[in-house]
Every structure is written in C-alpha cells, then in structure tokens.
Amino acid sequence: MSPGLVGIAIIDILLFTFLVVTAIAILRLRNLFGVVMLAGVFSLLSAALFVTLDAVDVAFTEAAVGAGISTVLMLGTIALTFREEKKPSHSALLPILVCAVAGAALIYGTRDMPAFGAPDTPVQTHVAPDYIARTPVETGVPNIVTAVLASYRGYDTLGETAVIFTAAIAVLLLLGASGKRRESKDSEGKE
Amino acid sequence: MQASILDLDYVLGHYNYWMFVILMMTGLYITVSRGNLIKKIVGLNIFQTSVFMLYISMGKIIGGTAPILVDNPDAVYSNPLPHVLILTAIVVGIATTxxxxxxxxxxxxxxxxxxxxxxxxxxxxxxxxxxxxQGGDRG
Structure with a gap:
C-alpha cells in the first residue's frame, strides 16, 4: 500500500462523506431555495474532489458552471415559480426498490474494476500515453487537456458548441414567446 | 485476482467507485420519487456529477500530476482523456439543465x-x- 494512496484516500473519504451528506440533505429538504443552495455546495465539493484527482480543468469548469451558472439559473426559475415543495403524496417503496437493485448491480460491477490510481490499467495504457507524448511535439500547448480539446478533437468541441447553441435557441423560444404572451395579456387587461 | 472485501488495499482501491454508486442512486432516487419538477432537475444534476466522478477517478494515477507539461522528464501525468470528455459533458449538462x-x-x-x-x-x-x-395508478 503506497503512502500516496493513503493520503488521497483520506481526503477522498472526507469529501465523499460531505457529498453524501449534502445529497441526503437535498433529498429531505422541501424548501427549494435551500435545495438550490445545497446543489451549489454539492458542485463546489465535487470541484474540490476533482482537484485531488488531478483534473484541474474539470474542477474549475465545474466550479464556474455547476456552482455558478446553474445556481443562478435555478434561482431564476424558483423566482418565477414556487419556493416550497409539496409533500409527496404517494409511497416511495417502488423507487427505493429500483434504486437499491440498480445500486447493488453497479457495486457488483465494480468488483472487477482495477484498483483506483493504478498506473497499469487499460484506461492508462491504451491511447493516453500517445497523446501525452505527441502533444508537446505536435501542438506546443503545455496543457494536454486544452490540446486534445481544441486541436485533436476540435470537431467534437464544435459539436458541443452546436448543442449549446441549440439549447440557447430553445430556451429563448420557450421564454421569449411567453414574455410576448404576457404582454398581450397585460394590454388586453388594460383595454 | 479476487481480494477479500475486508482487505484495506481493496477497500481503498474501490472506495471511489462505491461512493459514486451511492451518490448516483441518491440522485436517481430524488429524480424518481419527488414530484416537484425543480427538485427532479437537481436530482438529475447529482446523478450527472456522480458519473463525472467515476470517469475522473478512473483517470487518476497515484503519484501522478495534473496533465500540464512540466520540465521534469520523469513526471507521470494522470490521464487527460477523461478530463476532456467530462469538460464537454459538463457544458452539455448545463445546456440541458x-x-x-x-x-x-x-x-x-x-x-x-x-x-x-x-x-x-x-x-x-x-x-x-x-x-x-383516489389512490389510483399514477400512470
């Protein structure tokens, strides 16, 4: 057992404990403002976890997008809707059963997975060393994640931009149309 | 290679994966069991973030460093490919949210x-x- 593994494991266990506590608090809380704030906390904690796992680019994107933009959008939504959730009216037995069975199947699936942090797993030995070796020679970009994102897989990033563009248009159509309807309703009321 | 479930090496080596499953199922449970649509979306986000944790966990190498090139030729870098994939997934996730x-x-x-x-x-x-x-199937 390497000392590096123990060090990371201690931080991971702490962060995961906080994450699980936050998720259960989100489950139990019925005040939606509190739920949205806890969702922001959840995102920030997961960003901290990504830093310990060496994914710094993912961490700052998660902190900016998950804890920032997503929280703002949700606050906007509860401002336009309601701040309290109704008590659930039906039994939760079936969802618990489904989640327990799916969770058990997934945990059974992890039995065959290589140990966390091992350098000789298929994930680490397949194409990743190739990208790491070729990036400084072919692109000259010091950050390998940026090099893959913008250079090697530039078309995928273009596709991602197309997805965001489509979503933005859909949001504008949904909300813009309702704004116009509200205006026409208001003017009808005045007349 | 089937280690005992009580072996500390085995537990530390799989702890991340188990916690990912617990978080993912909490997210799924919130999405399925709560009737409030905003809370369903929050549950979906938890589900999604836990999948990110699985991918990033798989890319980590103990003793490795973030995949940003340093002068030391012996440096070990964690796998940058899951990071790229998850960056894309985060941005697409905020679009769907x-x-x-x-x-x-x-x-x-x-x-x-x-x-x-x-x-x-x-x-x-x-x-x-x-x-x-009253008490009928919710369809």
Whole structure:
C-alpha cells in the first residue's frame, strides 16, 4: 500500500462523506431555495474532489458552471415559480426498490474494476500515453487537456458548441414567446 | 485476482467507485420519487456529477500530476482523456439543465403548478372530464 494512496484516500473519504451528506440533505429538504443552495455546495465539493484527482480543468469548469451558472439559473426559475415543495403524496417503496437493485448491480460491477490510481490499467495504457507524448511535439500547448480539446478533437468541441447553441435557441423560444404572451395579456387587461 | 472485501488495499482501491454508486442512486432516487419538477432537475444534476466522478477517478494515477507539461522528464501525468470528455459533458449538462428549467417555467405558466401529481390530475381532467380516481395508478 503506497503512502500516496493513503493520503488521497483520506481526503477522498472526507469529501465523499460531505457529498453524501449534502445529497441526503437535498433529498429531505422541501424548501427549494435551500435545495438550490445545497446543489451549489454539492458542485463546489465535487470541484474540490476533482482537484485531488488531478483534473484541474474539470474542477474549475465545474466550479464556474455547476456552482455558478446553474445556481443562478435555478434561482431564476424558483423566482418565477414556487419556493416550497409539496409533500409527496404517494409511497416511495417502488423507487427505493429500483434504486437499491440498480445500486447493488453497479457495486457488483465494480468488483472487477482495477484498483483506483493504478498506473497499469487499460484506461492508462491504451491511447493516453500517445497523446501525452505527441502533444508537446505536435501542438506546443503545455496543457494536454486544452490540446486534445481544441486541436485533436476540435470537431467534437464544435459539436458541443452546436448543442449549446441549440439549447440557447430553445430556451429563448420557450421564454421569449411567453414574455410576448404576457404582454398581450397585460394590454388586453388594460383595454 | 479476487481480494477479500475486508482487505484495506481493496477497500481503498474501490472506495471511489462505491461512493459514486451511492451518490448516483441518491440522485436517481430524488429524480424518481419527488414530484416537484425543480427538485427532479437537481436530482438529475447529482446523478450527472456522480458519473463525472467515476470517469475522473478512473483517470487518476497515484503519484501522478495534473496533465500540464512540466520540465521534469520523469513526471507521470494522470490521464487527460477523461478530463476532456467530462469538460464537454459538463457544458452539455448545463445546456440541458437550462432547457429543462425553461420548460419548468413554461409549465408553471400553463398549469399554474410545478408538481407532477397536480399536472397529471389536470391532464386527466382535461382528457376525461373528471379528476383522477383516489389512490389510483399514477400512470
């Protein structure tokens, strides 16, 4: 057992404990403002976890997008809707059963997975060393994640931009149309 | 290579994966069991973030460093490919979240509620001209 593994494991266990506590608090809380704030906390904690796992680019994107933009959008939504959730009216037995069975199947699936942090797993030995070796020679970009994102897989990033563009248009159509309807309703009321 | 479940090496080597499963199932449970549409979206986000944790965990190498080139030729870098994939997934995730929230706002304007039960009861009433039978299947 390497000392590096123990060090990371201690931080991971702490962060995961906080994450699980936050998720259960989100489950139990019925005040939606509190739920949205806890969702922001959840995102920030997961960003901290990504830093310990060496994914710094993912961490700052998660902190900016998950804890920032997503929280703002949700606050906007509860401002336009309601701040309290109704008590659930039906039994939760079936969802618990489904989640327990799916969770058990997934945990059974992890039995065959290589140990966390091992350098000789298929994930680490397949194409990743190739990208790491070729990036400084072919692109000259010091950050390998940026090099893959913008250079090697530039078309995928273009596709991602197309997805965001489509979503933005859909949001504008949904909300813009309702704004116009509200205006026409208001003017009808005045007349 | 089947280690005992009580072996500390085995537990530390798989702890991340188990916690990912617990978080993912919590997210799924929130999405399935809660009737409030905003809370469903929060549950979906938890589900999504836990999948990110699985991918990033698989890319980590103990003793490795973040995949940013340093002068030391012996440096070990964690796998950058899951990071690229998850960066894309985070951004696509916020796009779908924004779309879902816009739909929630539209549903609130049309139905006056964001509770799944109330919406289903209203739709049933519109279709059949009577309320849902008490204790009936939620369809």
């Amino acid at each position: 924004a779309l879902a929230l816009a739909l929630v706002v539209r549903i609130r304007e049309t139905y006056g509620t964001v509770e799944e039960d109330d919406i289903l009861a209203m739709e049933h009433e519109m279709e059949f001209g009577s309320g849902l039978p």
